[in-house]
Amino acid sequence: MADPEGVGRQRRGGTSGSGPVGAARAAGGDLRTGVPARLDRLPWSSWHWRIVIGLGTVWILDGLEVTIVGNMAGRLSERGSGIAISSAQVTTWAAALYVAGACCGALYFGWLTDRLGRKRLFLVTLSVYLAATAVTALSWTAWFFFLCRFFTGFGIGGEYAAINSAIDELIPARLRGRIDLIINGSFWIGAALGAFASIALLNTALFATDVGWRLSFAIGVVLGLVILLVRRHVPESPRWLFVHGRAEEAERIVRDAERRVEAETSEPLSTPGETIVIRQRPPLGFLTVARTVLRRYPRRTVLGLALFVGQAFLYNSVTFGYAVILTTFFSVPTGDTGYYFAVIAVGNFLGPLLLGHLFDSVGRKPMIAGTYLGSGVLLFGTAYLFQRGWLDAVTMTACWTAVLFLASAGASAAYLTVSEIFPLETRALCIAFFYAVGTAIGGISGPLLFNGLVSSGTPADTTLAFCVGAALMAAAGCVEAAIGVRAERRSLESLAAPLSAVSVDREHGEPRG
Numbered sequence: 001m002a003d004p005e006g007v008g009r010q011r012r013g014g015t016s017g018s019g020p021v022g023a024a025r026a027a028g029g030d031l032r033t034g035v036p037a038r039l040d041r042l043p044w045s046s047w048h049w050r051i052v053i054g055l056g057t058v059w060i061l062d063g064l065e066v067t068i069v070g071n072m073a074g075r076l077s078e079r080g081s082g083i084a085i086s087s088a089q090v091t092t093w094a095a096a097l098y099v100a101g102a103c104c105g106a107l108y109f110g111w112l113t114d115r116l117g118r119k120r121l122f123l124v125t126l127s128v129y130l131a132a133t134a135v136t137a138l139s140w141t142a143w144f145f146f147l148c149r150f151f152t153g154f155g156i157g158g159e160y161a162a163i164n165s166a167i168d169e170l171i172p173a174r175l176r177g178r179i180d181l182i183i184n185g186s187f188w189i190g191a192a193l194g195a196f197a198s199i200a201l202l203n204t205a206l207f208a209t210d211v212g213w214r215l216s217f218a219i220g221v222v223l224g225l226v227i228l229l230v231r232r233h234v235p236e237s238p239r240w241l242f243v244h245g246r247a248e249e250a251e252r253i254v255r256d257a258e259r260r261v262e263a264e265t266s267e268p269l270s271t272p273g274e275t276i277v278i279r280q281r282p283p284l285g286f287l288t289v290a291r292t293v294l295r296r297y298p299r300r301t302v303l304g305l306a307l308f309v310g311q312a313f314l315y316n317s318v319t320f321g322y323a324v325i326l327t328t329f330f331s332v333p334t335g336d337t338g339y340y341f342a343v344i345a346v347g348n349f350l351g352p353l354l355l356g357h358l359f360d361s362v363g364r365k366p367m368i369a370g371t372y373l374g375s376g377v378l379l380f381g382t383a384y385l386f387q388r389g390w391l392d393a394v395t396m397t398a399c400w401t402a403v404l405f406l407a408s409a410g411a412s413a414a415y416l417t418v419s420e421i422f423p424l425e426t427r428a429l430c431i432a433f434f435y436a437v438g439t440a441i442g443g444i445s446g447p448l449l450f451n452g453l454v455s456s457g458t459p460a461d462t463t464l465a466f467c468v469g470a471a472l473m474a475a476a477g478c479v480e481a482a483i484g485v486r487a488e489r490r491s492l493e494s495l496a497a498p499l500s501a502v503s504v505d506r507e508h509g510e511p512r513g
Helices: 035-040 046-071 087-116 118-136 142-170 173-185 187-201 212-231 238-243 247-265 286-296 298-329 334-355 364-387 393-420 424-454 459-483
Strands: 031-033 275-278 501-505
Touching (some): 031 247, 035 247, 046 087, 046 118, 046 142, 046 212, 046 334, 087 298, 173 334, 187 212, 238 424, 286 424, 364 393, 424 459
Antiparallel strands (some): 031 275
């Protein structure tokens, strides 16, 4: 995908120098900048690829680890695994504690990300994630395994806040939708790899019962260290730098990007006309952020919660519980569940990959509503077929693949939505808040309810679990259709002006207000 815009480059005139669109003092000591507009008008380049690879690849790692854990439940519970734990404890309590840790980590690191910067935190969160994953491989008892899963989630929760805010602030507005969806959807590349890896790592003919599952975590650590090295070269968000009084650093990063683009295209960049005037202010407290979000954007708050609760319930239930469905109702051997999950994972990634560009062209509102409602309807249909006994392991997997093809694009768009419709100073914490609250409601209750119903071995109970997930997805789709925000191809500042903004001007006149 050499050119995600899907079109040839158009000729551009003008200059990319700082000039009138660089940093300048406005009236009263305020700062005027054209940094946001300059970032948004950049054509796709190697500079953007560095960002995508450095930040997006961690979702592959997350998908790899979560899927292996979901598939190793049966092996961990076997005699000789080196840890006294039941399959139900892995798929229920370990899953719930992982999600609980992610919620706590999202809130804590999200708050720090808005105060200390995107880059510093996406290095810290990955380090926490890697350390906890490495220690998990040394688990000798259930309580220690649970503790490690909590802190692994603690690190990944911080990743959601730091990475999504950085991506949206660095990627051009016209491409933000598809790139964000593909990056979030790359979780499922890791899930597919994890599914295949679990087949080999949990094969007792290759690895002893107490060795294979430990190697699973060790592999994740090695891959994570590589990602950490690459991520060190990803720049800080110029938008964040400018708002926090570090204008020279912001200008230096943008000028470097512009030089790289001009060198690659051999064409000068146009000078954007839009500027924004910033008035410096001290860091915002948590209560100030909460009041801003709830009072200024109440409809957007309802929208974010609806989208996150629906997708969190569905995905955390399936991720941690699908192997149980296969073994309980279709007698699939524990070592073979990875094959089926790999198929589902491929469908999940293809959704954002193939539909992502439509979120920028057709628009956010119709596509988000359509994917949520469509996946809900398909899941109701799957529940009906399962209850009638018309499905086997293969056809059940085919049905879930179709459901999640749509649901994956919608779920990725939930992260995109909350990261672009709130002010810059609150962006990371807003992502963290909606992720934490939505996941606490859907992500913790989902595995507990889903696995509780599925483990009963009664088809009617599993059908009920399917219907609950379908109803939540459909309800979220209806909320999007009613109050969704048309954010496609619009700058972040036009969607929600920074709280420190005095004005956003098309021309270079004096600040308004």
